[in-house]
Structure formats: structure tokens, C-alpha cells
Amino acid sequence: MSENLEHSFVKQLTDNQNIIHKICRLYTDCEDAHKDLFQEITIQLWKAFPKFRGDSKFSTWAYRVALNTAITLYRKNKRTVATVEYEGRQHFIKEVDYNYEEEEQIKLMYKAVYQLNDIEKALVFMYLEDKDYREIAETLGISEVNARVKMNRIKGKLKKILNP
Amino acid sequence: MKELDLLKKDWKKNENSFEQISEIEIYKMIHKKSSSIVKWILIISVLEVLLWTLISVCFNTDEYLKKMNHIELVSYFKVLTIFNYGVILAFIYLFYKNYIRITTTVATKQLMKDILRTRKTVQYYVWYNLGMAVLSLIIGFVIAIAYNPETSILNDQIAHNGKVMAITIGVLFLTTVVFFGLFWLFYRLLYGILLRRLYANYKELKKIDL
Numbered sequence: 001m002s003e004n005l006e007h008s009f010v011k012q013l014t015d016n017q018n019i020i021h022k023i024c025r026l027y028t029d030c031e032d033a034h035k036d037l038f039q040e041i042t043i044q045l046w047k048a049f050p051k052f053r054g055d056s057k058f059s060t061w062a063y064r065v066a067l068n069t070a071i072t073l074y075r076k077n078k079r080t081v082a083t084v085e086y087e088g089r090q091h092f093i094k095e096v097d098y099n100y101e102e103e104e105q106i107k108l109m110y111k112a113v114y115q116l117n118d119i120e121k122a123l124v125f126m127y128l129e130d131k132d133y134r135e136i137a138e139t140l141g142i143s144e145v146n147a148r149v150k151m152n153r154i155k156g157k158l159k160k161i162l163n164p
Numbered sequence: 165m166k167e168l169d170l171l172k173k174d175w176k177k178n179e180n181s182f183e184q185i186s187e188i189e190i191y192k193m194i195h196k197k198s199s200s201i202v203k204w205i206l207i208i209s210v211l212e213v214l215l216w217t218l219i220s221v222c223f224n225t226d227e228y229l230k231k232m233n234h235i236e237l238v239s240y241f242k243v244l245t246i247f248n249y250g251v252i253l254a255f256i257y258l259f260y261k262n263y264i265r266i267t268t269t270v271a272t273k274q275l276m277k278d279i280l281r282t283r284k285t286v287q288y289y290v291w292y293n294l295g296m297a298v299l300s301l302i303i304g305f306v307i308a309i310a311y312n313p314e315t316s317i318l319n320d321q322i323a324h325n326g327k328v329m330a331i332t333i334g335v336l337f338l339t340t341v342v343f344f345g346l347f348w349l350f351y352r353l354l355y356g357i358l359l360r361r362l363y364a365n366y367k368e369l370k371k372i373d374l
Contacts, residue, residue: 006191006194009194010187010190010191010194011187013190014184014185014186014187014190017182017184017185017190018179018180018182021182022175022179022182025182038185038193039193039196040198040199040200042190042193042194043193043194043196043197043198043200044198044200044268046194047198047268048267048268048269051267051269052269061269064268064269064271065268065269067272068268068269068270068272068275069200069268071272071365072201072272072275072276072279072362072365073200073201073202073268074200074201075199075200075201075204075358076361102170105167105170106170106171106174108167109167109168109170109171110171113171117364117365117368118361118364118365118368119272119365119368119369119372120368122272127168127172128171128172128175128176138271139271139272140271140272140273140369140372141270141271141272141273141274141369142273142369142372142373143373146372146373147372149372150372155165155168158165158167158168159165159167162167
């Protein structure tokens with residue numbers, strides 16, 4: 001493959017890498033696994049890149065390949081535990097208007113999302129990314145109505161996890 | 165859901181908080197080897213095809229048949245061999261076609277379907293070969309009884325003694341069952357480990373659309 005193609009790919013991926021980081025954040029629970037999945041997604045994106053025509057945005061195209069890799073192609077090296085503490089991975093600078101109660105709730109929410117299965121996580125991920133149901137349905141290969149129904153069920157499931 | 169909105173707010177706020185990976189590191193990454201299940205399926209499939217093709221090619225029955233002094237058997241087996249090669253070629257073509265169809269740019273459900281289809285192709289090929297192996301075993305046994313002069317004493321015994329016949333058939337049957345059982349177990353283990361997650365996710369996706 002030509003160097004130009006490689007350069008163009010690396011440039012675009014570097015600029016759009018947060019998409020992949022976000023997926024890794026949902027699908028992995030430690031830094032090593034995060035890196036491992038990031039690498040596999042990068043390889044799969046690169047493999048699929050010659051077919052990327054540029055008629056859609058790089059980011060839109062990357063979403064699909066990255067999600068597919070996380071859900072379908074990626075082989076977890078170690079058995080992962082769903083209920084891992086999320087706090088350890090958060091190095092975010094605390095805001096001035098730090099709201100303890102809200103922060104606690106967010107932590108619990110992240111934990112709850114970790115307990116969902118791969119498909120449910122994908123729906124939540126796209127929901128968090130403000131994707132509409134048409135795009136969610138298209139990405140996963142299900143009908144739009146059913147994507148909506150499923151999302152409502154997931155909300156119910158999350159509620160149950162939060163208030164057992 | 166209030167909590168989900170809260171999560172979304174936090175999600176967006178922290179969108180750019182990830183430790184960034186440099187261009188140089190990404191360059192390095194794209195030259196590394198993938199460890200995806202598709203790659204594993206390809207490796208295992210190629211090995212399976214090679215193994216079974218080798219077995220069926222090496223399993224040369226000509227010499228054995230010539231000894232039987234029945235020329236018509238040789239031509240029957242020629243037909244079978246040609247048929248077998250045809251199946252191998254057809255299979256390799258199908259496998260290749262299914263394999264190159266696998267691409268990460270399609271919908272998740274389609275991708276899973278494509279992977280499973282590729283996997284199934286190999287599975288069918290293996291079952292075909294197993295079936296052929298058993299068939300050969302049975303035909304070989306029949307030929308040995310009916311035509312082979314070297315085993316004529318045994319043949320007489322089998323023909324005149326119900327007990328010997330029952331034991332012979334029993335042993336053959338048992339061998340076949342054990343043979344198949346071991347294969348089944350091996351496949352369950354191998355692909356169970358490799359595809360468990362994929363099957364689970366595929367089932368989940370299909371359930372959504374029920």
C-alpha cells in the first residue's frame with residue numbers, strides 16, 4: 001500500500017482517536033486491555049481503509065468498524081471481571097463546582113453500564129454519542145423500531161441494577 | 165432516565181480527556197499483527213482443509229484394489245476419487261468466497277452472519293470428509309469380506325458363526341462412534357472457546373428483532 005495512503009490514514013486516525021478511546025473505555029476494564037483493543041481496532045481500520053471512499057465522514061465510518069471490532073472480532077486475552085472499580089482509571093481534573101452526590105451517581109452509572117452485555121453496551125454507546133435510532137439500527141443491523149424498544153429495555157435494566 | 169442524562173453529560177465532558185496516542189505509535193500499530201477471531205478462523209480452516217485433503221489424497225486404494233482381481237472396482241473408485249477432487253475444489257472456492265466477504269464495514273449482524281457462514285463451510289467440509297472416511301471403512305470392510313482372498317478363512321468364520329459376525333460389526337460400530345465422538349468433542353472445545361462470545365452476541369442481536 002502506498003505511503004500516501006498510510007500517511008493519510010494515520011493523520012485522520014490520530015485526529016479522530018477519541019472515538020476509539022471511548023469504545024475501549026466501555027468494552028475494557030484495565031489499561032492493558034484498553035491498549036490491546038485500541039491496537040486491534042487500529043489494525044482493522046487500516047485493513048478496511050482502502051475501501052473508505054470518503055463519501056462519508058472518517059469518523060462515521062470509523063464508528064462502525066471500531067464497534068464491529070469490539071463486539072465481534074476482538075478476542076479478550078484475559079477473562080475480565082465486569083464489576084471492576086472504575087475510579088482507578090479516572091484521572092480527570094475535578095471541576096470547581098464539584099458535586100459529590102452527582103459524581104457518585106455517575107460512578108454507579110458507569111458500573112451499571114459495565115454489567116450490560118456487548119450489544120447493550122453498543123446501544124448505550126451510540127445513545128451517549130447522540131446517534132439517532134436510524135443510525136443505531138443500521139450499525140447493528142436491526143430494525144429502527146426494535147432498536148428503540150431495546151433501548152427502553154436497557155434503561156429499565158440499568159434502573160434495576162441501580163436499585164436492586 | 166435521569167441517571168442516563170447525567171452519564172451523557174459526564175461522557176461529553178470527558179470526551180477529550182484520554183491520553184493521546186502519537187502518530188508514530190499509530191504507524192507502529194498498523195504494522196502489527198491482528199489477533200482477531202477471523203484470523204484464527206482462517207488459520208484453523210486452512211489447516212483443516214490441508215489435513216483432510218492430504219488424508220484423502222494419500223489414502224491410495226489402487227494397490228489394494230488391484231490385489232482383489234476385480235477390475236470393475238478400480239474404475240468405481242476412480243469415479244469416487246474424481247468426485248472427491250471436485251468437492252475439494254468446490255469447497256475451496258466457497259470458502260474463499262465467504263472469507264473475502266467478511267468486512268468490518270457492514271452492519272454488526274451481517275458481519276457475524278458472514279463469519280459464521282465461513283466457519284460453517286469448513287465444518288461441512290470436515291463432516292463430509294468424516295462421512296467419506298466412515299463410508300470407506302464400511303466399503304473396505306465389505307470388500308475385504310467379499311473379495312479379498314487373504315481373509316477368506318475369517319470370512320468363512322464370519323459367515324458361519326453368528327457370534328464372530330456380531331463381534332466384528334460391534335467393534336466396527338464402536339470404533340465409528342468413538343471416532344465421531346472425539347471429533348465432536350474436539351470441535352466443541354476449539355470453536356466453543358473461539359466463538360462463544362460471537363454466538364452469544366449474535367443470539368442477542370437476533371432476539372432484538374424477534
